[in-house]
Amino acid sequence: xxxKITKEIFHVLFVALIIFIVMELIAPxxxxxxxxxxLVLILWLLSGIVLLVFDKK
Amino acid sequence: xxxxxxxxxxxxxxxxxxxxFLIYKALSPFGEITYTAQPCGNSFFIQKLKPxxxxxxxxxxxxxGDPVYFNLNTQRTFNQAEVxxxxxxxxxxxxxxxxxxxxxxxNYRLKPLxxxxxxxxxxxxxxxxxxxxxxxxxxxxxxxxxxxxxxxxNEILTYFYDLxxxxxxxxxxxxxxxxxxxxxxxxxxIENDLxxxxxxxxxxxxxxxxxxxxxxxxNINKDADNIKxxxxxxxxxxxxxxxxxxxxxxxxxxxxxxxxxxxxxLTNLKxxxxxxxxxxxxxxxxxxxxxxxxxxxFINRIWxxxxxxxxxxxxxxxxxxxTASTINPQALQKILVNKDVLNLSETYKxxxxxxxxxxxxxxxxxxxxxxxxxxxxxFSKEELYNPNYKKLVKNTNLEDINYIITTYQPDKTNDxxxxxxxxxxxxxxxxxxxxxxxxxxxxxxxxxxxxxxxxEVGDIEIKLKGRSLLDKVKELINF
Numbered sequence: 257x258x259x260k261i262t263k264e265i266f267h268v269l270f271v272a273l274i275i276f277i278v279m280e281l282i283a284p285x286x287x288x289x290x291x292x293x294x295l296v297l298i299l300w301l302l303s304g305i306v307l308l309v310f311d312k313k
Numbered sequence: 314x315x316x317x318x319x320x321x322x323x324x325x326x327x328x329x330x331x332x333x334f335l336i337y338k339a340l341s342p343f344g345e346i347t348y349t350a351q352p353c354g355n356s357f358f359i360q361k362l363k364p365x366x367x368x369x370x371x372x373x374x375x376x377x378g379d380p381v382y383f384n385l386n387t388q389r390t391f392n393q394a395e396v397x398x399x400x401x402x403x404x405x406x407x408x409x410x411x412x413x414x415x416x417x418x419x420n421y422r423l424k425p426l427x428x429x430x431x432x433x434x435x436x437x438x439x440x441x442x443x444x445x446x447x448x449x450x451x452x453x454x455x456x457x458x459x460x461x462x463x464x465x466x467n468e469i470l471t472y473f474y475d476l477x478x479x480x481x482x483x484x485x486x487x488x489x490x491x492x493x494x495x496x497x498x499x500x501x502x503i504e505n506d507l508x509x510x511x512x513x514x515x516x517x518x519x520x521x522x523x524x525x526x527x528x529x530x531x532n533i534n535k536d537a538d539n540i541k542x543x544x545x546x547x548x549x550x551x552x553x554x555x556x557x558x559x560x561x562x563x564x565x566x567x568x569x570x571x572x573x574x575x576x577x578x579l580t581n582l583k584x585x586x587x588x589x590x591x592x593x594x595x596x597x598x599x600x601x602x603x604x605x606x607x608x609x610x611f612i613n614r615i616w617x618x619x620x621x622x623x624x625x626x627x628x629x630x631x632x633x634x635x636t637a638s639t640i641n642p643q644a645l646q647k648i649l650v651n652k653d654v655l656n657l658s659e660t661y662k663x664x665x666x667x668x669x670x671x672x673x674x675x676x677x678x679x680x681x682x683x684x685x686x687x688x689x690x691x692f693s694k695e696e697l698y699n700p701n702y703k704k705l706v707k708n709t710n711l712e713d714i715n716y717i718i719t720t721y722q723p724d725k726t727n728d729x730x731x732x733x734x735x736x737x738x739x740x741x742x743x744x745x746x747x748x749x750x751x752x753x754x755x756x757x758x759x760x761x762x763x764x765x766x767x768x769e770v771g772d773i774e775i776k777l778k779g780r781s782l783l784d785k786v787k788e789l790i791n792f
Contacts, residue, residue, distance in 0.1 A: 260317050268324040275332060285747060286339045286388060289357045291331070 262306050269300035339388035344781035348385070349774045359773050360384045362753070367760050369767075376753060376768040378760030383773075384748040390739065391779030394749070397734045399771035402427055406757050406766055407707045413737045414750035418510075418592070421752045422742070424735045425473050425721040430705065432723050444474060447717040456718075464716060467671075472705040472719035478547040478586065479700050503602040503609065503692060505626065506618035506680070511599075512590040514689065514700055516608040522579040522587060527601040528572035532563045534596050541592040542575055547700060552587065553579055572597065586700040588612070609696050610689035619644070619681035628675040629697045632686025634708045635675055636665040644681040650674075657682065663759075667708040672697060707756050730771065739779075 273296050276287045287293060338346070350359035353372035360383050362368045367378030385394070394413070402409065407429045412421035436447040441456045453459040463469070463476065515522065522544065530538050537559040544552040555575045563570060577589075586608075591599065598618045602609070617626065619641060635650045637657045648655040651673055655666040668675075668686075672694060675684060684690060687706045691697040703709075705717060724731065742749060755768055780788075 257316075261320060264317065264321050264324055268321075268328055271325075272328050272331070275328075279332075279335065283339060283388060285357075285386065286335055289386070289388075290335060290338065 259310050266303040342782035344779045347776045358386050374770045379758040380752050380754040383751050390744050391777040392740050393778045394737045395776040397774040399732045401730050401769040403766045406755050410754045412752045414743045445719050449715045468715040470705045470714050470717045471702045474718045474720050476702050507599040508616040508618035509595040513611045515606045520582040523605045524577040525603040527574040529598045530570050530572040531596045532566050535565050538596045543590045545588040608698050610691045614685040615690045616683045617680045629694050630673045630690045632688030635668045636663050636685045638663045638683045641681040644679045646679050649676040669710040
């Protein structure tokens with residue numbers, strides 16, 4: 257279950273990152289004013305690393 | 314429904330809510346939003362005071378030099394800003410003002426925040442619709458009575474209130490014969506080179522304004538050195554403008570080239586004062602201004618460009634404080650202001666001296682000096698005339714003054730920390746790269762002067778009001 261939840265978080269963070277970057281390109285600072293894109297990127301990478309470490313295969 | 318699907322829906326719903334929140338904050342659909350900043354906080358919207366060498370303290374919120382700036386970052390434009398600021402004046406600073414950047418030339422529209430001179434003034438006070446009249450003796454019973462029968466110009470000071478300027482002056486009648494068309498051959502010449510932009514008042518008795526401006530281009534800065542001359546009447550209506558685009562090239566080469574000139578010849582004007590503004594950058598030197606006008610009084614600031622001429626330069630001014638600065642080490646010198654010496658001993662630093670004679674004489678030996686002050690400057694006594702009323706500044710001598718008219722609300726409380734709210738019009742302000750630029754001006758504050766004076770800034774709250782999304786939609790439909 258932990259693996260599955262982490263996988264969902266990984267996916268949603270990836271989508272969030274893409275949407276946030278597009279939003280930033282359209283209107284600079286629209287996201288950065290409230291949420292650090294660096295933080296989102298780090299969380300996404302961490303979730304990816306967790307997925308690799310606990311890879312079921 | 315499988316659990317994992319539920320988790321997926323929850324996570325994507327959170328993401329959708331976050332995106333809606335971000336868009337809502339950026340659009341401010343109801344047209345209002347409030348930003349706050351604490352002294353030690355790290356607000357993205359209300360940014361820290363700068364430059365750093367004019368602020369001190371752990372939170373960089375104690376102002377020790379003048380002026381300081383801060384930016385307000387917004388995602389859209391608004392019409393009005395209510396700036397609520399909490400501050401502590403060390404008690405030495407007589408005047409504190411806040412302004413907003415009005416245009417790309419970095420002109421700021423200032424508003425009074427704190428004025429200890431007016432706060433401590435024990436004169437009779439009248440008030441009507443936010444206008445305050447201080448009078449030494451109780452000669453007027455109402456502000457309307459004062460405005461209907463304005464006393465002598467020399468008895469009045471204004472502070473953030475514009476009395477109607479004197480368009481025609483009986484005192485100038487003596488000049489009129491020399492200004493009439495019949496005597497137009499009496500051409501005069503301003504021979505001192507002037508650097509950068511400037512503005513001056515001039516007077517026409519017969520409706521004719523004739524000026525020739527001759528320029529050279531230093532080619533130091535990288536930008537094109539365009540030149541524009543605008544003529545305003547005293548209500549700031551544009552009467553005429555002339556423009557010259559820089560097609561010479563050669564920027565940053567430091568080769569001084571002739572930049573030709575602009576001719577101004579206006580007829581059929583109403584008799585009276587006009588303001589002429591030269592809009593350009595610091596690369597442009599005005600080498601000559603042949604003119605047939607008798608009065609040429611430069612407003613607030615004049616930069617005498619570098620020249621090898623070693624003649625003594627004399628300026629006249631009605632400013633109650635004269636400030637000098639230079640960027641050229643060769644121009645460091647002692648300047649004589651009336652009988653006092655103003656020691657211009659460092660570059661990139663302003664040095665000031667009170668000057669409380671009606672017409673002050675400023676004498677100096679070397680060019681490349683910026684002389685400034687709240688008033689007008691001229692090269693001869695006869696040219697000096699200020700159609701506007703004198704403004705209250707930090708060193709104004711109130712001895713000969715009987716009336717002060719202002720929109721500043723005097724504050725009789727003696728609290729260390731004060732909170733005041735100022736309203737700014739944003740429609741006529743510059744919004745550049747998502748920022749509105751603010752200035753806090755404390756004219757008496759000088760960094761590193763070993764005087765323990767400061768302004769400590771506490772919380773700042775800025776309430777912005779503008780068009781709602783509905784207004785915008787209605788506008789688009791009507792269009």
